[in-house]
Amino acid sequence: MTALLLVPLLALTPAHADACKPISVQRIASAQALLDQSLEAEAIDRASMVERARILLERTSQDDTGCKTAKSLHKQAGKMLAAAEPISVAASLDDALMHALERVEALELAAEPDRGEVEVVRFMLAALGSYYPDDERVDALVRRVIAVQRGEK
Amino acid sequence: MNLLLPLLLAASGAHAQDPCNPPPVGLEDLASIFSLLYEYTDTETTPADPGGFCPDDLAKPIDTDDADARAKRLDEGDREAAVSLLAYTAAVTDSSHVQALANAAALLDSLLGSAMDARDDYGYIIDALLQLANDSDDPMLRRQIALNLWRRGLDDKNANVKALIEEYLPPAPDYGLIFPEGATEINAVLHSGDDGFKHSDFESVFERAGAEVKKESNGDLTVTYKVKPDDPALPEITWNITIRDAGWPPKGVLEDFNDDSVNVGMYGNHSQLGTSIDDALMRTPANAESTDLHWMDACKSKVFASRLTQAYPKAHIIYTKNSEYFHDMPLAFQRGLVALTNHYDYEQMDRYAGSGSLYQGHNYIYPHDDAKLTYFDQDNDGVPDSEDRIYDVDPGVEGELGSRAVHIANTYMGYSGAYGKSSEDDYRPDGIFDGQPGGPYTQITERKDAYGDKKFFVKFSDEVLSMDKSQRTASIAAEMAKHYGVEHRWSEEKNEAGAFLVGAAVYDVWSGSGYDQYNDTYLGDVSISKWDLGKHLDDHDFVTSAKLNDFVKYVREQREGGEE
Numbered sequence: 001m002t003a004l005l006l007v008p009l010l011a012l013t014p015a016h017a018d019a020c021k022p023i024s025v026q027r028i029a030s031a032q033a034l035l036d037q038s039l040e041a042e043a044i045d046r047a048s049m050v051e052r053a054r055i056l057l058e059r060t061s062q063d064d065t066g067c068k069t070a071k072s073l074h075k076q077a078g079k080m081l082a083a084a085e086p087i088s089v090a091a092s093l094d095d096a097l098m099h100a101l102e103r104v105e106a107l108e109l110a111a112e113p114d115r116g117e118v119e120v121v122r123f124m125l126a127a128l129g130s131y132y133p134d135d136e137r138v139d140a141l142v143r144r145v146i147a148v149q150r151g152e153k
Numbered sequence: 154m155n156l157l158l159p160l161l162l163a164a165s166g167a168h169a170q171d172p173c174n175p176p177p178v179g180l181e182d183l184a185s186i187f188s189l190l191y192e193y194t195d196t197e198t199t200p201a202d203p204g205g206f207c208p209d210d211l212a213k214p215i216d217t218d219d220a221d222a223r224a225k226r227l228d229e230g231d232r233e234a235a236v237s238l239l240a241y242t243a244a245v246t247d248s249s250h251v252q253a254l255a256n257a258a259a260l261l262d263s264l265l266g267s268a269m270d271a272r273d274d275y276g277y278i279i280d281a282l283l284q285l286a287n288d289s290d291d292p293m294l295r296r297q298i299a300l301n302l303w304r305r306g307l308d309d310k311n312a313n314v315k316a317l318i319e320e321y322l323p324p325a326p327d328y329g330l331i332f333p334e335g336a337t338e339i340n341a342v343l344h345s346g347d348d349g350f351k352h353s354d355f356e357s358v359f360e361r362a363g364a365e366v367k368k369e370s371n372g373d374l375t376v377t378y379k380v381k382p383d384d385p386a387l388p389e390i391t392w393n394i395t396i397r398d399a400g401w402p403p404k405g406v407l408e409d410f411n412d413d414s415v416n417v418g419m420y421g422n423h424s425q426l427g428t429s430i431d432d433a434l435m436r437t438p439a440n441a442e443s444t445d446l447h448w449m450d451a452c453k454s455k456v457f458a459s460r461l462t463q464a465y466p467k468a469h470i471i472y473t474k475n476s477e478y479f480h481d482m483p484l485a486f487q488r489g490l491v492a493l494t495n496h497y498d499y500e501q502m503d504r505y506a507g508s509g510s511l512y513q514g515h516n517y518i519y520p521h522d523d524a525k526l527t528y529f530d531q532d533n534d535g536v537p538d539s540e541d542r543i544y545d546v547d548p549g550v551e552g553e554l555g556s557r558a559v560h561i562a563n564t565y566m567g568y569s570g571a572y573g574k575s576s577e578d579d580y581r582p583d584g585i586f587d588g589q590p591g592g593p594y595t596q597i598t599e600r601k602d603a604y605g606d607k608k609f610f611v612k613f614s615d616e617v618l619s620m621d622k623s624q625r626t627a628s629i630a631a632e633m634a635k636h637y638g639v640e641h642r643w644s645e646e647k648n649e650a651g652a653f654l655v656g657a658a659v660y661d662v663w664s665g666s667g668y669d670q671y672n673d674t675y676l677g678d679v680s681i682s683k684w685d686l687g688k689h690l691d692d693h694d695f696v697t698s699a700k701l702n703d704f705v706k707y708v709r710e711q712r713e714g715g716e717e
Contacts, residue, residue: 026385034383042361047509048488055501056383081508088509096511099354119692120348126693127452127476130574131512149692 020067027060028069035077038084043091047084053077097137100125104141107148118149180250183242183257184211190235194223211253217542220260224267233277236264240281248290252546255294258285259543262301269305283313292466293532296321297544303523304603324521325498326469327444330416338391340415343486344399344406346422353421355396358483373397380494390494402432410443410465417493419448421482427456427561439464448489449473450482455518456560458528459553466531469520481511527581530556535584535613539603554625555613556582562630565658569696571651572637580609580633588614592674595632609636623665631656631675649676650705651696657686658695679711
């Protein structure tokens, strides 16, 4: 959707007609490609791809101050980042929780859970909990590990 | 008014600005400048303390607060005279008198502060300091001048000041080192361990990024990661990465600093609250010149910073602020290599590596970030570099042992649920005082730090420096925790029990010595075997509210004659 918005934006003010240096035109094309790819990328990678485009566009503007296309695309990329950031963070948390869940389940199934493994899983969840204190899924996993630790599972 | 100049010129025995007369030379002239300046700015003298400044005093660091007060007593004309003569005499003093020159630089810094406060011209004082830094043979003196200018917030006002400060807060990796002569095949090593391989998902992170991952017969992974830069002006880079099991305690993790074939590396394994690299530090030679880039991706690796920076003062090291537990490490490394391929500066690297990630970039201290100075104690005097305005050439003790203990005690309090995570890093080391056997081992005061935040500053007794590591850190932690309890109006009973437990959490029950003395000092008549401490502490959160309440009851019962 955003790509569809960007294409006409660029067509309206093509970089080569905007007194952009040849290297700037190449950089803008590269940044545009990153922005387009970010829409197809896995959610976890989306924000970082947009950020790469933004950084490249900042470099372009810094080296070629008269290149307006770089500035306008950077502005657009900023909006895309604001939209992508929470999606990627949520996907990162889901990914971490999925791995943690696999490990908690393995501990619950073990006849004699390895004490070191129990501690590592608990510590990992504690780290997650310190960044996501309101996430109930983290709390639930912590409770399950504590149950394993107490021999209740 | 300018009363000082003629006096100073007379005292120096020469007219420094008169080319017809021989200029003052050497330490004696510097001492006479100091002596007269101190005498001139004394407000009170007594028969026992006639004031002034003895030449021998130049062999130890001046009191910078006192120097500030003296600098404020000078008017603009006298200040100019003092700066001119200090700068001149310092320039002609033999560079072997490092402490005397550090004192001159510190006094110039005080004069700079007074000029800035008075809104007078101070450009000539900056010039004098830059000249002294450039003339200096001693990297620590140069560092003192640079960080004092950083503390004054002058980096964005003067290009030369900015360049000097950036030697210590580098804005970008040393790309000339990482890609020597346009090389496009670059080696990198990630030193991990058993748990790292079990939990870090190296393979999926690099495979998702399009890399080839191969498992070697010894268990290491070799990764060939071709990164096409976003910027068409830059070449494609092939990263040849080895992900190795460094064992436990980790071996070889610091050898990259002395290996010209590897200039990008990471340690990604346990921190053990600051102890996991002790062995590597002992076995690996220091290197004062290495500018290698290295991630220390262990939990709260900021507690490694003081020792790593002493061993590798120019290295670009990325530290973690908080727990990491293998979640973020492979991604930080993979994205770090993309950032290097694109020649990002550290601010850009931080933004990119953190975007959309689990910790959103909030867990790393990059080399350009002045927050790192809180954890450094480069001259070993126990005062963190962020606060330390003067290089102490010979502190006579290993003050870093105490400053590190304060940082480690901070992390224990941060983990401990009863003390609240927000308490972490509320305490800052503040140097050494002459203590008495049996304590108290700390003196804690509140003031603003170099960043403008209110913090509690912990001076520690010289007695703790001769203690075993467990006892030293435990004693400091217990007194910090007790201070926290007083600040939060805990009952005396709860405060004593909590403080004892925070320190007890630090103890290495197998090798830590001095435990009985610790027990006597902080819990008096109730004796608890160190082998029983685990019963009263949580594995991760150490002193939780529930554990603390139970322990308060336990101690009460013991005192009332009950048994465990």
